[in-house]
Amino acid sequence: MDKVKISLIVNGEKVERDIEPRLLLTDFLREELFLTGTHVGCEHGVCGACTILLNGEAVRGCLMLAVQADGATIETVESLVGEDGQLNPLQQAFTDCHSLQCGFCTPGFLMTLTQFTKENPNPSEEEIREAISGNLCRCTGYANIVKAVKQVTHQTL
Amino acid sequence: MKPSKFKYLKPSSVEEALTYLEEYGDDCKIISGGQSLIPVLNMRLSTPEFLIDVSGIKELNYIREEDGYIAIGALTRHVEVENSQLIKEKCPLLIDAIKWVGHKQIRNRGTIGGSIAHGDPSAELPCVLTTLRGEIVIASVDEEEVVGPEDFFLTYLLTALQTNQLVKEVRFPIMTQGERVGHSFVEVARRHGDFGLAIAAAVIGLDNQGLIQKAQLAVGGVNPVPLVVEEAEELLIGKKVSEALLKEVAELTSDCVDPEGDLHGSADYRRELIGTLLKRAIEEATARAWEGEEKVG
Numbered sequence: 001m002d003k004v005k006i007s008l009i010v011n012g013e014k015v016e017r018d019i020e021p022r023l024l025l026t027d028f029l030r031e032e033l034f035l036t037g038t039h040v041g042c043e044h045g046v047c048g049a050c051t052i053l054l055n056g057e058a059v060r061g062c063l064m065l066a067v068q069a070d071g072a073t074i075e076t077v078e079s080l081v082g083e084d085g086q087l088n089p090l091q092q093a094f095t096d097c098h099s100l101q102c103g104f105c106t107p108g109f110l111m112t113l114t115q116f117t118k119e120n121p122n123p124s125e126e127e128i129r130e131a132i133s134g135n136l137c138r139c140t141g142y143a144n145i146v147k148a149v150k151q152v153t154h155q156t157l
Numbered sequence: 158m159k160p161s162k163f164k165y166l167k168p169s170s171v172e173e174a175l176t177y178l179e180e181y182g183d184d185c186k187i188i189s190g191g192q193s194l195i196p197v198l199n200m201r202l203s204t205p206e207f208l209i210d211v212s213g214i215k216e217l218n219y220i221r222e223e224d225g226y227i228a229i230g231a232l233t234r235h236v237e238v239e240n241s242q243l244i245k246e247k248c249p250l251l252i253d254a255i256k257w258v259g260h261k262q263i264r265n266r267g268t269i270g271g272s273i274a275h276g277d278p279s280a281e282l283p284c285v286l287t288t289l290r291g292e293i294v295i296a297s298v299d300e301e302e303v304v305g306p307e308d309f310f311l312t313y314l315l316t317a318l319q320t321n322q323l324v325k326e327v328r329f330p331i332m333t334q335g336e337r338v339g340h341s342f343v344e345v346a347r348r349h350g351d352f353g354l355a356i357a358a359a360v361i362g363l364d365n366q367g368l369i370q371k372a373q374l375a376v377g378g379v380n381p382v383p384l385v386v387e388e389a390e391e392l393l394i395g396k397k398v399s400e401a402l403l404k405e406v407a408e409l410t411s412d413c414v415d416p417e418g419d420l421h422g423s424a425d426y427r428r429e430l431i432g433t434l435l436k437r438a439i440e441e442a443t444a445r446a447w448e449g450e451e452k453v454g
Contacts, residue, residue, distance in 0.1 A: 004165060021208065024195075044200065045192060058261060063192055063266065065191070068210060
């Protein structure tokens with residue numbers, strides 16, 4: 001199998017690897033870089049568990065080949081936590097509001113909301129719900145996730 | 158759920174891509190955003206020998222006004238259309254529709270050309286293109302041609318695109334400005350962002366007395382291809398919108414479609430639904446035309 005060299009920046013670090021072109025970006029992150037925070041759910045773009053930031057924009061990691069990320073800047077859920085292990089405000093809000101139970105979907109929600117809260121510092125509830133419509137959560141329901149977004153955007157609950 | 162092996166080609170110009178297509182067309186798939194193709198590859202419903210990644214072709218990423226239409230390069234992403242001031246002013250129906258395309262994460266990657274070339278009859282963009290009588294520019298090594306949606310969309314997920322051809326540009330006619338023209342796009346999906354069960358789009362132009370002088374109506378998701386509801390368009394001309402008239406439109410729309418039923422909705426439900434949706438679209442477009450919303454632009 002012909003391998004292809006790719007070079008990209010992942011969570012601030014330059015990464016170079018020779019990979020098979022058919023390798024999905026999610027599998028590249030998990031199995032080549034051991035960044036297992038990015039979860040693999042449905043593998044056909046429905047559940048949103050694999051959401052990462054590609055050049056600052058939320059995209060589905062399973063709907064992209066790693067080779068297509070050549071030259072890109074990627075951030076995964078591992079980029080959110082501070083150097084001292086401190087949760088960032090969005091993560092803290094998820095903890096405070098009990099926005100996760102099993103946690104499988106959480107990395108996808110966090111990355112989706114990282115872009116969203118950056119672009120929408122004062123969102124309405126409707127906008128929040130629209131923003132998370134592409135992510136599935138089967139445990140907590142969405143009410144507590146909406147609550148966390150309100151907390152992090154300093155809105156009264 | 159992993160793609161099978163393929164050889165990966167990454168052209169950096171249209172010319173190079175077309176040369177690859179000429180050579181490998183029968184055994185290849187074109188990828189850019191991959192929002193429809195990657196699931197198909199993951200499930201191995203398609204196992205191409207070559208994958209031609211056109212996402213690096215910068216010359217196909219543009220939105221510009223040309224003679225009477227907005228030209229959108231095939232590799233322009235949905236999010237770029239969604240945020241375009243030019244399209245908001247000149248082709249607002251497209252803005253209304255594009256918000257229904259998948260979710261934000263999908264629109265951040267998916268391209269206009271990909272959506273058109275995929276030919277899904279329940280997709281939003283083919284329906285808008287059909288409503289507005291837009292055009293698709295397709296190219297091969299030897300020639301370039303411009304085709305209308307009625308000749309391009311053949312049936313479910315099948316278009317007139319030959320194996321050596323590439324969608325280069327999609328042209329959406331500029332919606333008439335400075336007149337009493339209104340538009341509406343309505344869709345029913347099980348959840349926001351899901352595939353539409355049925356979609357309807359309308360552009361309505363009124364004269365000073367409120368009589369309809371222009372009607373462009375199309376529906377999607379209820380036929381193998383997006384469908385212009387010609388009978389309804391003709392019926393509306395010269396008339397004033399009334400409950401009785403809209404009821405007639407709804408009935409004849411339901412009669413002229415041939416939906417398939419599935420887990421999400423039966424064929425009968427979709428047939429009934431599409432009549433109601435087109436009725437709502439006409440009502441909203443008419444109200445907007447009367448308010449002259451489009452004039453603001």
